[in-house]
Amino acid sequence: xxxxxxxxxxxxxxxxxxxxxxxxxxxxxxxxxxxxxxxxxxxxxxxxxxxxxxxxxxxxxxxxxxxxxxxxxxxxxxxxxxxxxxxxxxxxxxxxxxxxxxxxxxxxxxxxxxxxxxxxxxxxxxxxxxxxxxxxxxxxxxxxxxxxxxxxxxxxxxxxxxxxxxxxxxxxxxxxxxxxxxxxxxxxxxxxxxxxxxxxxxxxxxxxxxxxxxxxxxxxxxxxxxxxxxxxxxxxxxxxxxxxxxxxxxxxxxxxxxxxxxxxxxxxxxxxxxxxxxxxxxxxxxxxxxxxxxxxxxxxxxxxxxxxxxxxxxxxxxxxxxxxxxxxxxxxxxxx
Amino acid sequence: xxxxxxxxxxxxxxxxxxxxxxxxxxxxxxxxxxxxxxxxxxxxxxxxxxxxxxxxxxxxxxxxxxxxxxxxxxxxxxxxxxxxxxxxxxxxxxxxxxxxxxxxxxxxxxxxxxxxxxxxxxxxxxxxxxxxxxxxxxxxxxxxxxxxxxxxxxxxxxxxxxxxxxxxxxxxxxxxxxxxxxxxxxxxxxxxxxxxxxxxxxxxxxxxxxxxxxxxxxxxxxxxxxxxxxxxxxxxxxxxx
Numbered sequence: 001x002x003x004x005x006x007x008x009x010x011x012x013x014x015x016x017x018x019x020x021x022x023x024x025x026x027x028x029x030x031x032x033x034x035x036x037x038x039x040x041x042x043x044x045x046x047x048x049x050x051x052x053x054x055x056x057x058x059x060x061x062x063x064x065x066x067x068x069x070x071x072x073x074x075x076x077x078x079x080x081x082x083x084x085x086x087x088x089x090x091x092x093x094x095x096x097x098x099x100x101x102x103x104x105x106x107x108x109x110x111x112x113x114x115x116x117x118x119x120x121x122x123x124x125x126x127x128x129x130x131x132x133x134x135x136x137x138x139x140x141x142x143x144x145x146x147x148x149x150x151x152x153x154x155x156x157x158x159x160x161x162x163x164x165x166x167x168x169x170x171x172x173x174x175x176x177x178x179x180x181x182x183x184x185x186x187x188x189x190x191x192x193x194x195x196x197x198x199x200x201x202x203x204x205x206x207x208x209x210x211x212x213x214x215x216x217x218x219x220x221x222x223x224x225x226x227x228x229x230x231x232x233x234x235x236x237x238x239x240x241x242x243x244x245x246x247x248x249x250x251x252x253x254x255x256x257x258x259x260x261x262x263x264x265x266x267x268x269x270x271x272x273x274x275x276x277x278x279x280x281x282x283x284x285x286x287x288x289x290x291x292x293x294x295x296x297x298x299x300x301x302x303x304x305x306x307x308x309x310x311x312x313x314x315x316x317x318x319x320x321x322x323x324x325x326x327x328x329x330x331x332x333x334x335x336x
Numbered sequence: 337x338x339x340x341x342x343x344x345x346x347x348x349x350x351x352x353x354x355x356x357x358x359x360x361x362x363x364x365x366x367x368x369x370x371x372x373x374x375x376x377x378x379x380x381x382x383x384x385x386x387x388x389x390x391x392x393x394x395x396x397x398x399x400x401x402x403x404x405x406x407x408x409x410x411x412x413x414x415x416x417x418x419x420x421x422x423x424x425x426x427x428x429x430x431x432x433x434x435x436x437x438x439x440x441x442x443x444x445x446x447x448x449x450x451x452x453x454x455x456x457x458x459x460x461x462x463x464x465x466x467x468x469x470x471x472x473x474x475x476x477x478x479x480x481x482x483x484x485x486x487x488x489x490x491x492x493x494x495x496x497x498x499x500x501x502x503x504x505x506x507x508x509x510x511x512x513x514x515x516x517x518x519x520x521x522x523x524x525x526x527x528x529x530x531x532x533x534x535x536x537x538x539x540x541x542x543x544x545x546x547x548x549x550x551x552x553x554x555x556x557x558x559x560x561x562x563x564x565x566x567x568x569x570x571x572x573x574x575x576x577x
Binding site: 020022023024025026027028110126127135136137138153177178179180181227229230232235252253254260264265287290294295296299 | 345
């Protein structure tokens, strides 16, 4: 069995997958990657399903090696990645040999970077998922010296691919739809909400992101007497003083603060990846508009697979040219 | 008969059926009963979960439209008076050894006073109250239990108690909460249990299920020390009905 060894670890590295569904009734939120698009990009680059677990690195990477030649993908927030004296392209897949050390530095923009592996990380499933969920006592931070099992790689020929990057690492306009509590906010407050430019506060984690605006908050008339009700990732919750928090995959399942709406699933990665100080503005769209660009993780992975291109590198820099297969098939391999 | 509840779109992949906007025992029974009804149906929901007075129903928005979901739910909502249906079957009644007052519940006297009772009378009343798991949330396995008699409609504190231990029994607004982990709380800490509420490696991971019933039986400090070393914190259960 191939193993991954961690020689250095950033302060917030965890194993994540798409999370665990079906436990809302016992108060356990879905969890999973803060940036769902990044795990789909990883799956597309590696030609496997998005169910494969990855390493999520918040802000800072680490140093890694493998026991057998292993395909890796680097997705999410761009980070400085090197193998020996070579700089590795981000949003791309590479071959990591047992003698190599993969070094991932700090995020250059965005927050959450990801390393995917051909075959995925094969730690034990807990309640149907490999996702670490620290506040719920599931899994642990990855630390120096940890060794993780990798699953069998069924698509080992597909390596050296790259995907176009997008601009989800610097804040920007976030789309949301109205929700069960939008009516608690008067029209003027809703209008002011979409006109306000917010700054992402340093306070953020996998539960949610705090946003600061200038001027008064966005409270409702009876802010503190709302019956606790179901909440979900993407909800824009106004705390006691009317300061917005956007909830992320590890948010609680029940909350008592009013919510002006829900960020659409497609834009949650953009919220999670907005670094401290990034500007964020909201725009309210209809459910129909939101649905028109919505995709399941499998659907998104399929579309991203079609965008993968062979990674072209300067042959003069490629001491190990023969170990690379420069043109790989475009077949995804897992959904055929 | 309760009015037909609102069906509200909730994100792209869920609807919320809200029986009432305020908490009542009837609204909670309706939520528990309707959630069980839908779970036992063949309707196209991925997940059904009830909170205090509402039900969240998740579906695949690429497979089924909101209009269709709403029509199906309306059809099912009309079949019963949900505030009057029997609670779902398969529930358990739990008896939980609980050490009230003292270091195990430093705010018992304060809570009793707010309820207009002596400390002893409060223990007697709470210790025989058969409460229902209204919902589970805030943390995995953490139960909200009720509904206590009206004198227990005591407010939350204005300031938070910085930390109560795992297993702490707290009270406010005619409800109990038992904490799964050490937590801050605005509710008053009146007793201590040794319940292992959530264990991801156990099946089922949550000790309690929504609609289970619980009696927090008063025990002495000595008996509680024994309960702490007993499986399930000394809690015993029987099937209801």
